[in-house]
Amino acid sequence: MTNNEPANYFDFRKTLSKNKLAGMLRMMTGYRMTYLAANATLAISATAKTLTYLLLRNFADTVVGNTVPFAGSFSRTLILIALGFVGLAMVEGGFAYLSSRMASYSAENITRRLRNFLFDQIQRLSFAYHSKTPTGDLIERVTSDVDSVRAFFNDQAIGVGRIILLFIINFIAIWILSWKLALVSIVAVPVIVLVSMWFFKKVTKAYEAYQEQEAKLTTTLQENLTGVRVVKAFARQNYEIDKFETDNWGKFLRGRTLVKMQSFFWPLSDLLCGFQMLAGFIYAGILAVHGEITIGTYPAYVGLVVWLIWPMRNLGRIIVNTSTGLVSYDRLMEIVKQEREPLTTGTAKVNGPVRGDIIFEKVSFQYEDGGSEVLKEVSFHIHPGQVVALLGSTGSGKTTLVNLLPRFHEYTDGHILLDGQELKEYPREFLRKQIGIVEQEPFLFSRSIRENITYGVGHNVSQEEIEKAARAAAIHEVILSFPEGYNTLVGEKGVTLSGGQKQRVAVARTLLKDPRILILDDSTSSVDTETESEIRNALNGLMGNRTTFIIAHRIQSVMKADLILVMDKGCVIQMGRHEELVEQEGMYRQIYDIQTRIDEELEEEIASA
Numbered sequence: 001m002t003n004n005e006p007a008n009y010f011d012f013r014k015t016l017s018k019n020k021l022a023g024m025l026r027m028m029t030g031y032r033m034t035y036l037a038a039n040a041t042l043a044i045s046a047t048a049k050t051l052t053y054l055l056l057r058n059f060a061d062t063v064v065g066n067t068v069p070f071a072g073s074f075s076r077t078l079i080l081i082a083l084g085f086v087g088l089a090m091v092e093g094g095f096a097y098l099s100s101r102m103a104s105y106s107a108e109n110i111t112r113r114l115r116n117f118l119f120d121q122i123q124r125l126s127f128a129y130h131s132k133t134p135t136g137d138l139i140e141r142v143t144s145d146v147d148s149v150r151a152f153f154n155d156q157a158i159g160v161g162r163i164i165l166l167f168i169i170n171f172i173a174i175w176i177l178s179w180k181l182a183l184v185s186i187v188a189v190p191v192i193v194l195v196s197m198w199f200f201k202k203v204t205k206a207y208e209a210y211q212e213q214e215a216k217l218t219t220t221l222q223e224n225l226t227g228v229r230v231v232k233a234f235a236r237q238n239y240e241i242d243k244f245e246t247d248n249w250g251k252f253l254r255g256r257t258l259v260k261m262q263s264f265f266w267p268l269s270d271l272l273c274g275f276q277m278l279a280g281f282i283y284a285g286i287l288a289v290h291g292e293i294t295i296g297t298y299p300a301y302v303g304l305v306v307w308l309i310w311p312m313r314n315l316g317r318i319i320v321n322t323s324t325g326l327v328s329y330d331r332l333m334e335i336v337k338q339e340r341e342p343l344t345t346g347t348a349k350v351n352g353p354v355r356g357d358i359i360f361e362k363v364s365f366q367y368e369d370g371g372s373e374v375l376k377e378v379s380f381h382i383h384p385g386q387v388v389a390l391l392g393s394t395g396s397g398k399t400t401l402v403n404l405l406p407r408f409h410e411y412t413d414g415h416i417l418l419d420g421q422e423l424k425e426y427p428r429e430f431l432r433k434q435i436g437i438v439e440q441e442p443f444l445f446s447r448s449i450r451e452n453i454t455y456g457v458g459h460n461v462s463q464e465e466i467e468k469a470a471r472a473a474a475i476h477e478v479i480l481s482f483p484e485g486y487n488t489l490v491g492e493k494g495v496t497l498s499g500g501q502k503q504r505v506a507v508a509r510t511l512l513k514d515p516r517i518l519i520l521d522d523s524t525s526s527v528d529t530e531t532e533s534e535i536r537n538a539l540n541g542l543m544g545n546r547t548t549f550i551i552a553h554r555i556q557s558v559m560k561a562d563l564i565l566v567m568d569k570g571c572v573i574q575m576g577r578h579e580e581l582v583e584q585e586g587m588y589r590q591i592y593d594i595q596t597r598i599d600e601e602l603e604e605e606i607a608s609a
């Protein structure tokens with residue numbers, strides 16, 4: 001997570017707007033001229049088409065009326081007209097091609113940078129945002145919604161221009177033929193526009209519902225793929241299949257609503273357009289009979305009026321697609337407008353690495369999404385290089401406590417002092433560089449083991465350093481046993497690591513980062529006692545002068561700590577060194593007794609066997 005922005009970085013937060021169309025317009029920044037050019041070439045193409053019909057009038061008048069309007073001779077006129085037709089067709093086709101090239105070039109570029117921005121943005125959002133947002137929903141937005149925005153820029157962004165242009169040019173052309181005819185040709189246009197607007201509103205709502213349902217479906221799919229083991233282990237395939245089918249049926253129903261609306265709207269707008277054209281044809285006939293327009297004007301008018309009304313008819317299609325683009329714009333802006341987690345701001349004076357002196361003063365914490373207090377007035381002090389162990393029942397708040405240190409969440413009350421300064425004043429990025437955390441459920445990427453281990457430090461590390469970290473995590477030998485050693489891929493295409501192996505790779509990854517403060521959240525829970533003591537011995541050497549937090553469930557793992565915190569329901573109920581705590585009545589003694597008794601019994605059994 002850096003603030004280095006790619007070369008053509010465009011901040012889409014600038015496109016946030018109450019008016020979606022205005023927002024879309026802002027998205028076009030940098031490509032507006034291309035769109036203008038696309039519309040201009042389109043205008044040329046449309047004008048060529050219109051001129052074709054005007055030429056048709058001359059052709060018809062020449063043939064039918066046997067008049068020779070220009071070029072002297074009859075045959076020469078016809079040849080010229082024919083050449084005119086060919087030339088106009090070439091201009092029309094060529095410029096239409098240019099126009100759509102420019103539009104799709106721009107559309108692809110706008111959406112490429114949109115996708116980049118969204119990815120960047122998603123990386124920068126807080127833990128709280130990610131824990132409340134379903135992954136499938138995000139995937140849906142970054143793929144399907146971006147695609148309908150692309151469709152908008154590819155088609156509708158010049159489609160609207162096309163409609164307006166065709167309308168104006170053809171209207172002017174008909175006006176040239178006869179102004180009366182021009183007026184009659186557009187009597188129904190206001191009605192068509194009104195119907196289209198009404199339809200737009202309806203379709204927008206229906207499409208919103210459709211996209212929501214699609215996101216739900218993606219979430220179900222994504223969760224099932226991730227949790228396929230659980231599904232199989234509980235033999236719940238049928239239940240999940242039913243659930244998927246229900247969601248899919250929901251999508252079908254919403255899709256059907258959309259289609260129903262369209263199948264009502266298309267014929268309706270066709271009918272209106274048909275009436276409009278018919279009215280024009282009849283009126284043009286009357287004018288021709290009365291000699292107010294020439295015979296050749298009639299076929300020209302028929303061609304022109306089709307191109308006047310055709311765009312009107314297409315308005316509906318454009319409107320449907322525009323509304324889907326606008327709905328998607330809104331759904332994307334929900335991601336864009338999220339507050340980013342500030343990474344680099346902070347007033348703390350930092351020069352060089354922290355020492356690792358940590359004081360908790362009556363720290364209380366409640367998760368952002370509500371619920372009761374998870375930590376209650378926790379106080380303790382550890383000195384640089386000391387080891388503090390957290391022990392306690394499940395759900396007592398151990399993970400929550402250590403997650404406050406890299407500022408994944410903000411404590412709600414009290415003070416945490418790091419080297420004497422309030423933790424909240426340190427920039428998050430700085431803290432996260434100083435703190436190495438081995439998560440309770442470590443996540444490895446589907447990349448090579450080497451890349452996973454060097455994840456926190458980049459590529460410029462020597463093989464020796466990597467191996468040193470791997471040895472300390474007691475994973476080096478295991479890695480060598482794979483055919484491709486450190487280059488072995490983890491995950492779907494490579495080896496499937498066991499829980500303990502994953503944990504140890506994660507330990508190596510954190511050690512390589514060489515943090516001043518080391519947090520091991522239950523990092524040895526998935527390894528056997530022997531491996532654990534191996535890791536512990538190696539760590540003892542490495543912990544050296546780092547402040548270390550160990551969360552563990554075994555007394556042996558915490559016995560040597562400088563300070564042991566026994567936690568229960570968010571409170572520290574006992575605190576001290578092992579020797580002190582075993583002397584006291586309380587939870588620590590109970591755990592100690594139970595665990596030593598189990599160990600003794602085991603030893604006896606082994607001995608008797």
Ligand code: GTP
Pocket residue numbers: 131367368369370371374392393394395396397398399400401440
């Ligand atoms: P183990 O790892 O099982 O030993 O428990 P722990 O001591 O690490 O507990 P943890 O700190 O994970 O959780 C403490 C309490 O916070 C539990 O009651 C959880 O339900 C709650 N909790 C954990 N994460 C979240 C969260 O993201 N949101 C909310 N609202 N509650 C959470």
Ligand code: MG
Pocket residue numbers: 398399400440521
């Ligand atoms: Mg935990």
